[in-house]
Amino acid sequence: MDKEIRKTIARLKEEKDAVILAHYYVDDLVQEIADYVGDSYYLAELATRVPQKTILFCGVSFMGESAKLLNEDKTVVMADADADCPMAHMAEVSRIREVREQYPDVAVVCYVNSTARIKAESDVCVTSSNAVRIVSKLPNRDIFFIPDENLGRYVAGQLPEKRFIFNDGFCHVHREIAAGDLISAKELHPDALVLTHPECTQEVLALSDFIGSTSQIIDFATQSDHNEFLVCTETGIFYELCQKNPGKKFYPVSQHQCCPNMKRIRVESVLRALETLEPAVSLDCELSEKARLPLKRMLELAK
Numbered sequence: 652m653d654k655e656i657r658k659t660i661a662r663l664k665e666e667k668d669a670v671i672l673a674h675y676y677v678d679d680l681v682q683e684i685a686d687y688v689g690d691s692y693y694l695a696e697l698a699t700r701v702p703q704k705t706i707l708f709c710g711v712s713f714m715g716e717s718a719k720l721l722n723e724d725k726t727v728v729m730a731d732a733d734a735d736c737p738m739a740h741m742a743e744v745s746r747i748r749e750v751r752e753q754y755p756d757v758a759v760v761c762y763v764n765s766t767a768r769i770k771a772e773s774d775v776c777v778t779s780s781n782a783v784r785i786v787s788k789l790p791n792r793d794i795f796f797i798p799d800e801n802l803g804r805y806v807a808g809q810l811p812e813k814r815f816i817f818n819d820g821f822c823h824v825h826r827e828i829a830a831g832d833l834i835s836a837k838e839l840h841p842d843a844l845v846l847t848h849p850e851c852t853q854e855v856l857a858l859s860d861f862i863g864s865t866s867q868i869i870d871f872a873t874q875s876d877h878n879e880f881l882v883c884t885e886t887g888i889f890y891e892l893c894q895k896n897p898g899k900k901f902y903p904v905s906q907h908q909c910c911p912n913m914k915r916i917r918v919e920s921v922l923r924a925l926e927t928l929e930p931a932v933s934l935d936c937e938l939s940e941k942a943r944l945p946l947k948r949m950l951e952l953a954k
């Protein structure tokens with residue numbers, strides 16, 4: 652990358668007392684300039700520990716909202732105002748209230764990929780890296796898992812003692828990774844292990860050797876003695892997979908494993924956001940009070 656851009660970013664970070672956090676799905680160059688890159692859980696937890704007064708978030712809006720909810724006093728700036736995860740909107744407050752009436756002892760478990768409005772109606776948040784552990788620690792037998800049905804079904808499969816109610820939300824990027832494409836890719840690369848994000852369909856999960864969050868996929872591949880892997884998640888992850896494993900081969904399953912919202916974030920948008928400290932995340936006080944609780948409970952239970 653251009654040396655001048657690097658210098659400008661370093662100067663602005665110093666001037667604004669800012670730290671850059673990025674998700675593994677953003678563009679390679681953005682991952683390169685970030686101070687920290689990680690999965691949703693790592694980034695949310697890290698946001699509570701960084702000393703800088705400004706967090707510049709290279710990810711989708713629910714990630715910036717979580718960072719702000721956990722850091723009332725800090726300025727959280729999004730690298731792109733319009734980078735939003737469609738799944739984060741796929742749960743209805745009216746449906747949550749209806750389920751609570753129908754099942755009085757239900758725990759509403761909210762995947763962190765959700766708006767603050769949905770979190771505010773929930774009992775606990777989870778990410779793909781800690782969902783099974785956190786749900787297993789809940790005293791409730793009935794679990795309403797929102798918004799992602801695929802992740803919910805994956806967690807339910809690991810915890811047969813619980814009774815799950817599902818919601819019909821989905822990630823379009825992971826849902827479009829088709830079992831038929833994976834079968835063809837396995838024929839092309841018979842020695843490859845299949846590494847899959849739990850937002851994929853049950854058919855794809857059933858064909859996989861390892862299922863985990865983005866960080867867990869990277870750790871698994873890095874520790875594995877295998878040399879070839881088929882990767883069922885967004886292709887931004889290939890940057891870190893290849894950085895950590897220069898001798899290993901990683902293949903996507905199809906041409907469509909790309910999240911258009913994550914890919915909106917460019918080095919130019921990072922520069923602009925650092926210069927202007929806009930758009931800053933701002934949340935209604937009353938809503939924040941409520942939405943913060945399930946996130947904090949997640950951090951407690953994940954310890």
Ligand code: 13P
Nearest residue numbers: 690691692778779864865
């Ligand atoms: P991770 O928590 O695995 O990083 O996943 C976030 C996400 O948006 C998956 O689509």
Ligand code: SF4
Nearest residue numbers: 711736737822824910
């Ligand atoms: Fe949302 Fe899917 Fe993009 Fe993740 S990959 S941010 S779940 S649309």
